[in-house]
Amino acid sequence: MPNYCRLTNHQMIIHKLNHHLLQKTGVTIVAIALYLSATIPQKSLANTPANPQLLSQSPAAFVPRNVSTGSQISLNGRNLSGAWLQQLQPKNPVKIYISDAALRQLLGIDLLSTNNPGRQPIEWFSSNNQPLILSANLWRGYRYLDVTNLATAAGWQMQAQGNTLVIVTPSTQVRNISENLNPGSVPQIVLDLDRPTPWQIQQGLPIKTLQDDPNAPTPNNAAPTNREWKITLDAIADSSLIQRYTPPPATSPDLLKQSQTSASLIQKVEVVNNQTVITLSVPLDLSLQATTINNPHRLVLNLRPDALKPKNINWARGLQWRQDFVNLGTDRFGIVWLEVNPRTAGLAIKPIWATANTLVGTAPLIQTAQKDLAVAAINAGYFNRNNRLPLGAIRRDGQWLSSPILNRGAIAWNDAGQFYFGRLTLQETLTTSSNLRSPILFLNSGYVQSGIARYTPAWGQTYTSLTDNERVFIVQNNKVTNQFVGDKAGQTNFPIPPNSYLLVFRGNAISQASQLTIGTDVQITTGTTPGEFNRYPNIVGAGPLLLQNGKIVLDAQSEQFSNAFITQKASRSAICTTANNTVLIAAVHNRVGGSGPTLAEHAQLMKLLGCVNALNLDGGSSTSLYLGGQLLDRYPNTAARVHNGIGIFLQPR
Known part of the structure; x- marks a missing residue:
């Protein structure tokens, strides 16, 4: 290894070089790390020893010190989104890390298969027989790759400037x-x-x-x-x-x-x-x-027609990124999936949704996952695209956020890595001191029918009428405290005070509203069918149910899906558990030379992947599989906004 010069011996040289570049380009772009490491032989990084300290750590254990981070990259003068990290090391060159997502999306670097999450082989104008290998570390939802030596060999100039990492590459x-x-x-x-x-x-x-x-x-x-x-x-x-x-x-x-x-x-x-x-x-x-x-x-x-490159990347502790073709009869389907070990220390699986402090809204899955600092995610339940409201079960940490509809399929789980699949119904019953006893049909749902619905602060600070002439009651401390009469749908907003909820009477239920007056005592009982769902704090509903106990149980008609939906060939998402008690979240797009799978084909494909229990999730343009700042299954500009998803969180041990 060459002897590195001490930084103090080169401050004047660096100052002059920065000044020269500032005059020429209007921006300083010299990276101290590149200057100090300029004497490194430009050979394959596969032979360059990585930092032993980093190699001894798993990616999730990386807790960088003396770092600056940012979310913007200026690449040859163009400002782009991309996560990066700069680490200052006493008596050593500065290290620059860039997220693997940014390297793929902005620089064209391809990630190759690896069974070591701490070492990532890449393809970038390198020999197939001797790929470049970069050290990898996970931090705050991103997997960062050490590009310091790669940048030196390629002649890049880099410098951190606030939230932006400035990169200038040689003229080509x-x-x-x-x-x-x-x-x-x-x-x-x-x-x-x-x-x-x-x-x-x-x-x-x-x-x-x-x-x-x-x-x-x-x-x-x-x-x-x-x-x-x-x-x-x-x-x-x-x-x-x-x-x-x-x-x-x-x-x-x-x-x-x-x-x-x-x-x-x-x-x-x-x-x-x-x-x-x-x-x-x-x-x-x-x-x-x-x-x-x-x-x-x-x-x-x-x-x-079969452009998908097979990969098997041990991306992080308890998290495997895989993609390959699966044969079903004479057809080949390209499938991208993540295999998750739910019993990994520090790993959690939670429902996520688009907008903080409200259930109203949609967003690209990338944006939602990054907002919540999820390492990985997949789109989940259905929603109304026009008013951006949920149409299915969402429960997180024991709190019901939105109720299921139409007895459709759902997945439930706890933090111990136990899962349950089934068709789910939520029963809520309203009982009042005025002897009114009536079912509450829906909780925080965009699915509207004649009857009583309930809206909590999880819905947002206000509720906007979804049908004409609704009767709305505020309930606080189990007592009716106020009442309102709505007008046309979409024209009346009703407040949802903290520590309260609204009871909304629609259609033929409006005749019962006269039995509620201010001061009426109210009680609500809640339960699920099957009762097994009650045991699990986290639930997401979508449907139809595909597999139970290793058998295909697809019955989309009983879950009230249309015949057109059942027979449609489309992109599809799914979540399942395997015989090894791992969780798969998968995206299936087109078969080679044709369209995506039908629901029946989707169920068979999940079984071929090793699923024992499986649930179909929202599909079509919603199908999106996220990992560390990137969509794995499609180009981001082709993915629709979605309401909710299932997020994977991984914290340092």
Whole structure:
């Protein structure tokens, strides 16, 4: 190992270098760590010894000292979201850690399979036979990878500035762009670079392509045939490459027809803000599978119906990230799932929802998980997309937040790692001193029927009428303290004072409201069917129930799902327990060359994964599997906002 110079011997040099860069770029970008480690041989990091202290710890045990952290990364002048951590070490270079999510999303670094949560192999313009290996540590919901040596070898300059980590990478050239579209082979696009550089892929919206005959316009109701993708590199393409893929001006029918019938997947190459942006039009049944190689430095894009890369990453203590194809008959389904050991010290599983202090609202699952500092999460129950209200059971730490509906499937669990699956009904009964005895149909629910409903402060500070002419009573200390008459739905707000709740009478139940006057004593009894659910402090409902005790028990009709929902082929989410008493949260999207699973196929797939008990969760565009700042199963811009989810929390031991 080379001898490192002491920091005190280089303060003046660093000051002058920072001053020079400030004059040139307007921002200081020198990282002391990079300057001090500039003499490290630029060889594979697989041979670079990691910090022995870090290697002796599991990721969850990492409690950094003398650190600064932030949530923004300035990459070559562009401000992006990304978690990072800087650690100052006496008599040693500064260490820079970046979350693995930010490395994947912003720089194009791919995580490879590993059985050691403290060491993460990566692919980033490296040899397949000798991948780079970075030290990994978990802290506050993110898994941070030590990029100090990687940055040195790649020539990055880094410096923390408040909440932002400034990264400047060396100037890079795109030397060539080539396509391999030979029949019978996998369509491929190869980008030749003069050095490694950050890159990103963005999946766009489905688009329509024109017919061969330019005079036969595509009907407005024609189904999309292709999807737009964008590849962005921190590199400059030569003007000849830009010209090669610049569509000719449509000055004549022949030129227009030529541009429309071109076999090229590349629609445009342009340089924007010192980045090369390549726009593709890709058939809907294909996705991009990206690989980087060295000698020469290349970004290789294969267009495949089976683009998912199998992975098995021991991501943290008690938490395994897996993705692979599962065969069902003649179909292959790509599945991404997390395997959780619920008995891991410091690990907890809890319901989460979008908005603090209210049950009204939706948000991207990434945002909800980060707000609650969850390490991992999956979308969970159903909700009304229009008014953003819950439509199913949510119970956390013994408190009912929202009641189940329609006797649908639910999962219940406790902090000891015990689980129960079944179809759930909540019975609440109202009894008053005026001899009124009546069922309360729903608690904090967006599901509306004629009858009595109840709303607690968990709903929010106010309740807005959901039907016309409601009668609303405030109950505090088991006594009616106020009453109101509503007007049109959505036009009247009623306060929900602390330590109280509202009783809302709708439809034919309004005739019973006259029996409640101010001062009436009120009692409510609560229980579940089956009664076994009463034993568990945490419950989430969705449905339909898929598996119980190793057997498929799917009966979506009894849970009042529509025939269209039952037979639909769509993306789906699920939670299950295995024979090994682990928990799986899984996202299933399309089969290779086709659409997602039906409910019946979904149940079979969960059984093939090793599930013994399984519950279907909300699916379609809601399907989202989160881990440490990233969605594992889809591009974030394609995921819908959701109301609630199931979060995985992991605290240091």
